[in-house]
Amino acid sequence: MQDALRIDDPDDPRIAMFLNVRDRDLAGRGAGFIAEGEVVIRQLLQSRDFSARALLVAADRLATKSELLGGVPENVPVYAAAQEVMDRIVGFHIHRGLLAFGERVAEFRPEDLLVARPRLVLGLVGIGNHDNLGGIFRNAAAFGVEAMLLDDTCCDPLYRKALRVSVGAVLKVRHARAGSGADLVTRLVEAGYAPVGLSPQGRDDIGDIGTIDRPALVLGAEGPGLPPALLAQTRSVRIDMSGGFDSLNVATTSGIALHELRRALGAGAFNP
Amino acid sequence: MQDALRIDDPDDPRIAMFLNVRDRDLAGRGAGFIAEGEVVIRQLLQSRDFSARALLVAADRLATKSELLGGVPENVPVYAAAQEVMDRIVGFHIHRGLLAFGERVAEFRPEDLLVARPRLVLGLVGIGNHDNLGGIFRNAAAFGVEAMLLDDTCCDPLYRKALRVSVGAVLKVRHARAGSGADLVTRLVEAGYAPVGLSPQGRDDIGDIGTIDRPALVLGAEGPGLPPALLAQTRSVRIDMSGGFDSLNVATTSGIALHELRRALGAGAFNP
Known part of the structure; x- marks a missing residue:
């Protein structure tokens, strides 16, 4: 498993795609989407048509989620933040402590x-x-x-x-x-x-x-x-x-x- | 249809059963329950085993809901409040503008x-x-x-x-x-x-x-x-x-x- 990158500042530009999740649910976020929780993120990591661009994890979940996080490709960064910092980034309490930003990589007719x-x-x-x-x-x-x-x-x-x-x-x-x-x-x-x-x-x-x-x-x-x-x-x-x-x-x-x-x-x- | 009773004060004791709906979802409200919206309230009015004790209606819905309200028994009061007063009573915005307080009248083994x-x-x-x-x-x-x-x-x-x-x-x-x-x-x-x-x-x-x-x-x-x-x-x-x-x-x-x-x-x- 790659090392998680620690985030202390909610304004850190590396995690900008996770800012204000609810507002951007409404405004749209272009090609990307937010995946929440272990079950959905597991599907994202297995998908042929979508890929994860980054994960954001509550620091106290890193140990319990190590099996899942071990499956994250090397080129996809895993950011870890204290739960309180994570909640400030996202704009509400993420009780599952686990988010991914995903993108579509294959579009079909x-x-x-x-x-x-x-x-x-x-x-x-x-x-x-x-x-x-x-x-x-x-x-x-x-x-x-x-x-x-x-x-x-x-x-x-x-x-x-x-x-x-x-x-x-x-x-x-x-x-x-x-x-x-x-x-x-x-x-x-x-x-x-x-x-x-x-x-x-x-x-x-x-x-x-x-x-x-x-x-x-x-x-x-x-x-x-x-x-x-x-x-x-x-x-x-x-x-x-x-x-x-x-x-x-x-x-x-x-x-x-x-x-x-x-x-x-x-x-x-x-x-x- | 009976005349609706106008409520201007959120602390009016007649509508106390509608106060702080969410808090009392958690704390319980004894034998009673809150029914929201026309479809559920229609079932309540038709039920053999439950009955309405009171309705609370946003004043601007009285006209459009007259058919439903016409089916409310004479002994069940219909209270009407401005939407803003209703929201203060309930503790959040009731966008359907229609609540009933119901009670179970038959308990089965x-x-x-x-x-x-x-x-x-x-x-x-x-x-x-x-x-x-x-x-x-x-x-x-x-x-x-x-x-x-x-x-x-x-x-x-x-x-x-x-x-x-x-x-x-x-x-x-x-x-x-x-x-x-x-x-x-x-x-x-x-x-x-x-x-x-x-x-x-x-x-x-x-x-x-x-x-x-x-x-x-x-x-x-x-x-x-x-x-x-x-x-x-x-x-x-x-x-x-x-x-x-x-x-x-x-x-x-x-x-x-x-x-x-x-x-x-x-x-x-x-x-x-």
């Missing part, structure tokens, strides 16, 4: 992802809530989604809270922006995928979906759901529920639908 | 709920996170769970955040405390239910569960899951996932499992 013929694809239209987007990424990783397309109205999956809720799945599941919702569905169809649209008004129970060769699940926002014109371009399915209560959260919906689609692919699909 | 022979039962052991508990209640309502048992280590479903995340399902789905996890499983079995335990180490894929007459899904906490001794007393099932990623969130897990168990009950079970 939808066709770059679809050309590899991924087995299970997920398209998102209008997911504007960071918790929901993070939860959907988490489920996508759990069920082996190999490519995700996001329409232009989805929020940013690298936003700090989305990344945290995803437990780092945003850094693992390859994804690309795909223009409008209509563009997204068109690209799926042109690449040979069968779009499966989820809606409370869907025609078939998702449990009766049978076998589909190249399904692409398409989800809309909680509340409005997929616009009717888009839904009409998909095989529409529904999740049967008890009447008289609010619909499911969209992240939960994605978990149920991906569980079913994984089965629709046939046994052993992901255990080659 | 597990046997009170199970004697009615509910079709689908859910048992929770060690769910200590309010977001997860709220999410599980939301899914339980969506899939028609008719009774829930909570072991003594589950957190409080009436805690403000759990209630909000549940979109009011906590006020709809009947639930009872059931002692230890072992007590909980014993009560299910004695009442004629088949406990189905969910675990990544479960024996059967949950999709292969077949038909079960009186299933009771039993869920443990995210991370540790159900203790092995409890799991051994259940029919254990798993949700197959892609390898190499963190497990699903426990609320999402509950959604997938309830979706499957609803199907295991047979078509039309909930559409009598």
Whole structure:
């Protein structure tokens, strides 16, 4: 493990990328993003498409986090600050004592992802809530989604809270922006995928979906759901529920639908 | 609709139950709880087991919320305060402008709920996170769970955040405390239910569960899951996932499992 570089001054220019994290969540930070906590940072260090530019660690965590920190490449500096200095840098109390600044190193277009013929694809239209987007990424990783397309109205999956809720799945599941919702569905169809649209008004129970060769699940926002014109371009399915209560959260919906689609692919699909 | 009672002084004793909401989230507020926002308050007003003792509304919302407020019983006062006064009462900015103070009016023991022979039962052991508990209640309502048992280590479903995340399902789905996890499983079995335990180490894929007459899904906490001794007393099932990623969130897990168990009950079970 490399030696940590000690930071005593919150204004030290070497750690400027960690200044005022919340303000810059809102203002944006260009190509970079903040990864919090061990689980997310572990995904960052393993990612093919993102890399860490620096870590900032509370000095009293250096010993307990030595295994993780041992995996940090030599050219990525590890800064250590007293918890109190760290909190002043960041602007609030970082109780996990562990942050990384990450950058995207590979940018994809939808066709770059679809050309590899991924087995299970997920398209998102209008997911504007960071918790929901993070939860959907988490489920996508759990069920082996190999490519995700996001329409232009989805929020940013690298936003700090989305990344945290995803437990780092945003850094693992390859994804690309795909223009409008209509563009997204068109690209799926042109690449040979069968779009499966989820809606409370869907025609078939998702449990009766049978076998589909190249399904692409398409989800809309909680509340409005997929616009009717888009839904009409998909095989529409529904999740049967008890009447008289609010619909499911969209992240939960994605978990149920991906569980079913994984089965629709046939046994052993992901255990080659 | 009754006339709203105007509050100008944050120290007015009539609205003392709304003072310093966050502090009292932590300290507890005896038998009462705070319900936030239209969706949750609507469930409170419809509940058989809970009732509103008072509402506090931002004065500029009275007109737009008139339909909801029209459903408030005559003996439940509606207090209206300027948003700025409301924020001072509560201790932070209430952007929905709508609060109720609720109380439980019916307390159940597990046997009170199970004697009615509910079709689908859910048992929770060690769910200590309010977001997860709220999410599980939301899914339980969506899939028609008719009774829930909570072991003594589950957190409080009436805690403000759990209630909000549940979109009011906590006020709809009947639930009872059931002692230890072992007590909980014993009560299910004695009442004629088949406990189905969910675990990544479960024996059967949950999709292969077949038909079960009186299933009771039993869920443990995210991370540790159900203790092995409890799991051994259940029919254990798993949700197959892609390898190499963190497990699903426990609320999402509950959604997938309830979706499957609803199907295991047979078509039309909930559409009598």
